[in-house]
Structures are given as C-alpha cells and as structure tokens.
Amino acid sequence: MTVSRTLRDDPAVSEPNRQRVLDSVAALGYRRNEAARSLRSGRSHGIIGLVVTNLANPFYSQLALGVEQFAAKHGQQVLIGNTAEDVERERELLADFAARRIDGAVVVPAGTDHRHLRPAHLQGMPVVLAGAPPRRAALDHVLVDDFGGAHALATQLIDAGHKRIGFLGLPTHLWTGVERLRGFTTAMAAAGLSTKPKLIDHHIADIAAAQDITRDLLELAHPPTAILAANNRNTMGAYRAIRHAKSGTALVGFDDFEFADLLDQPLTVAAYDPTEVGAAAAALLHDRVLATNRSRTRGITIAVHLKHY
Amino acid sequence: MTVSRTLRDDPAVSEPNRQRVLDSVAALGYRRNEAARSLRSGRSHGIIGLVVTNLANPFYSQLALGVEQFAAKHGQQVLIGNTAEDVERERELLADFAARRIDGAVVVPAGTDHRHLRPAHLQGMPVVLAGAPPRRAALDHVLVDDFGGAHALATQLIDAGHKRIGFLGLPTHLWTGVERLRGFTTAMAAAGLSTKPKLIDHHIADIAAAQDITRDLLELAHPPTAILAANNRNTMGAYRAIRHAKSGTALVGFDDFEFADLLDQPLTVAAYDPTEVGAAAAALLHDRVLATNRSRTRGITIAVHLKHY
DNA sequence: CTGTTAGCGCATTCAG
C-alpha cells in the first residue's frame, strides 16, 4: 500500500518511507501494471484514441502529431486507427476502443451519420469530432474555417478584377466540400458575379483528374481567367494544366503545401495548421473526460489565413 | 464461463449454447473488458506500440500506416508515440509501453545506443527496429537499402559522364547518413574518380541550408557538374539553387516526393515504399511475439529503385 | 501515517 500510495503521489506517506520506496523502485526498475490499475478503477489511465480516414495524408498525420503532443503533455498515450474511409471499420475501431476502456477518442469521421459515436453506444466513452460537425449526435467538435478560407480566396480573385472564375471542388457529401463551395459562391454573389455551372466541378478524384478538368476549362470558348482549387491536390493538377497550356490563368487554392514556392507562377493558398486542429480536439476531449457534469457540447473553429507565394 | 469460452472461440461449447450466447451478446451489446483480460493473462491482447522520431514527416506517417495495416489485419491496434529525436523520451515511452504490457513495439530509434531497447530492460517486451541496425543490442530490424540506392544514383551520374559530383549528405551519426555517403564514395572509387572533400557536405539542417550550400558549390572555380542529394529536403534545396543559378547542373536525389515531376529539369530519385518498411517491421514483431523459443534475430532490407522524372 | 480486507472482470484449473 505504501508503494501504491507513493507512486500515486498520495500525500499520506511519510517522507522517509517515500524516499525508501522511490529508491527501491529505481533500483529494481519496478513499474506499476497499468492493466491492473485500469481494471481496478474501471477507467483507462492515460490512453486516448485517434481515428483518422487516411494516415498517409499529411493533413491527418499532422493532426495526429497535434493530438500526440497534447496527450504527451498530459501524460497520456495515443491509440491510433485508420479507417480508409470505411464507416464499418470506424464503428469496429471505436467499439474496440470502448472495450479497452480508454478515456475517449478523437475521430475524423468517415460518414455523415454519427449516431454510433454517441457515448451511449460506447460504454460512456466520449468522442470529439475533427474536421466535420456532428450529425444526429451531440458531440464536441473542431472544424476548420472552410467557408472563410474559400471566401477569402475568391474575394482576392474578384478584387483583382476576375469575373470568370473556375472552381475545382470536392465531393459535396463531404462537409469540407460543401463549405468551400459555399465560400466561393457567396463571395461571387456578394460581388454581383454569376457562377457558371460549366466552370464548377466536384467529382475530382486525384491530381490527374484535376489536371484534365482544368485543361478542358482552358479550352472552352470563354475560358475562366482564374481558378480556385478546393484543396492542394486540385491545386497541383490545375497548376500542371495551366503551365502546360501557358495560359497565364491565375490560380489560388485551399491548403498550403510544401514546395508551393517552387512553382513558376504566383500562387495564393488558404493555409492553416493541422496540428492545431489535433491539439484543440485533444484539449476538448481532455475537458470532457474531466467534466463530471455532462455539460453542453462545444465546437471550435480553427482560423485560416491567406499565404502568398 | 460459457460466455467467456464462446467469445474466445473455445470449441468446448455446445452449439445451442454458443448461439444463445452470441444472440445475447448482440442484443445487449456486451463487450469483453480487455483490461481484465490482459491482467489475467499477463499479456496485452492485441496492442503493439510504434515509436517514431517525427510523425509529421511523411516517411514516418507512411511507415505508421504500414504498421497499422498489418496490425489491423491481425486484429491488433497500435499505440503511437513521437520522440522528436529525444532519446530520453524514447526511453520513457518504451518503459510506459512495457508497463502496459503491450505485445511489443516497432521503434525508429533516436539514438545509436540501443541497450535500453533490449527485452531484458522492458519486462521482456520485444522491440523491432526500423530504419537503423541495432547497436549494443540483439534486435530484429528492417532497413532500407541506403547504400544500394546511393550507389545506383552515383552510378547513373558517372555513366552520364560526370566526373565532378557534389554530395549533399546527412549527419554521419545517422546510419542512413553513413550508408548513403558510402554508396556514393564506393561508386566513385569503382569508377576511378576521386571525391573532393570540398564537394561533400554533411551538416545540412533544412531545405534552406541545402540551397545555400548548393549555391556555394556552384560558385566554386571548378563547380560540380552534377549533384547527389541524400534526401528529399536536400534535393529540394539543391533544385532551388540550381534553378536560381540557371546552371544546368544535373541533379539526382534519395527519396521520392510528391510533385517531383513538376520540376523544370530532369530528376532521378532513389525511391522505396515506407509503408513496406512499417509492414515488414510489424510482421517481424508478430513472429517474435509468437516465437516461444528465443530464436536468432532477423534483419530485412527493403529494396530501393530508381525513378526518372 | 500504515496496514488489512475485498473486489475490479476475466481465464486457468479442476470437478462434475
């Protein structure tokens, strides 16, 4: 018991005994068995989960770093899972996490129905969403200012005199896809400009597709004079097409990326720090775990700023 | 007991009872308590650790994905830790992992002395190294063919007729730094070419430093006609300097990177798949955990191939 | 301040 108390920083241990314990612990290399500890108390001690859709994507790996850094600062460790956009796998992972009685999880959701992420379905384990707002569930969440970033990008083009602007969007079943499109169309409408359906695309799978679509846009009878790409892959594809066509079309894009400054033309990107998203989500989770009262859910939005290359 | 047996796939349960259990489990949403499970058996059930030096680095996040994918295939989960190159933190993380009685860990080591990674120091927990060979400890390991890749890059330059070749190296306290340099010098020696100390550099901290050093190289009285960069950051820095100087200097580099095809000059890179490194390490760990006999340690080397842009 | 008792939920062992 004295050992247990000492290692738990219980003040009810005399100083001489405390020292004797610490000395012996150091000499023997003794470590508490965390499995027994968490069994006894019914809670995991210092493990939080992180579920992302694609760990190889730099956005999510940086987010993971943010979660890890916050967790480390609080003596916690991070159990990670990759869903590859598969909702079934997401459900499975979280059920596993709950069975391990971990403290909670940060989730980048794969789907748009989040009922299976409610604590009621996970033995009371709390979940914080990252990158998407909760749907059909009351959950803490951290978002990126997708609307604001896209709005600012569009506004910059409009202020520079562009009237025909092409938009390389993301699938609209993604929150991010909807918001970035909305930012674009709102800015256009505010300037009294019309958004031509012909100049807007959503089903862009990869860099090559973005390049093809941009090439088609540039070959129109009335091609756009500028293009707004909704993420960095679309930006890259558009850049290739523009460069190939030597068209002088202006380009702005959401997401910063390494080597953006190596391109041959001016580029403005809407940038933000993914580690901040992760850290903020971990912080919300931390608060939620400590919250004895079931307080209202909270939402945080991470700011986006323009960066000119 | 019948529930316990059923959930453990113990064949000693009658079919009707098995079904009744499974039905009830489904109806109630019951899940075994993994903490109790691992307490009882003294082993963690299906958690492996992963310790990397920098999760935000795409190399390590892809490695992490490889580990996660292998683990998922075997019903395991991954506890992740970031050392930020801090050996003390590495030691701490692994001691924590051991205290949690996880099955084992894949470690990208921060230092060159691996004695603290021996099972004897970690309550018997096995460790597999990734990216560096074991030093002062007998450990399974997965390496990349750094020597072969650098050798192939140098050989390509030599075959193209280059005689004065600059080398942008990595710190030689890193295994990778030593091996890539050795690949370069070996190829040069085999071709009867001398390696000028003036054209070789090691203490390159970031892209900007690589750019500065390359600029200095190009301003020499006898500048190199080609440059071999030992990783993708050095390649990027060298590219900037070459492009700025409009010198026409040839460039090859270790590591593939996204957008390498966007550059204005031909580029050859030594490429490999980091997820393969992670998957191979997880596989070695898996074998080691299952190995009842303390078999000899094993080492695997992942192949590198040239890719021409 | 320190020690004793009891139990967290599971799986091993042994009886039936």
Added chain:
DNA sequence: CTGAATGCGCTAACAG
C-alpha cells in the same frame, strides 16, 4: 460439455 473456485496486480474503504 459446464460450472465452481481461485488469483492476475492494483486501489477504495476502512481499521488501527
């Protein structure tokens, strides 16, 4: 094939 007894290592609650 099924169940009862027991203990994994720790800590809450209580007694001294």
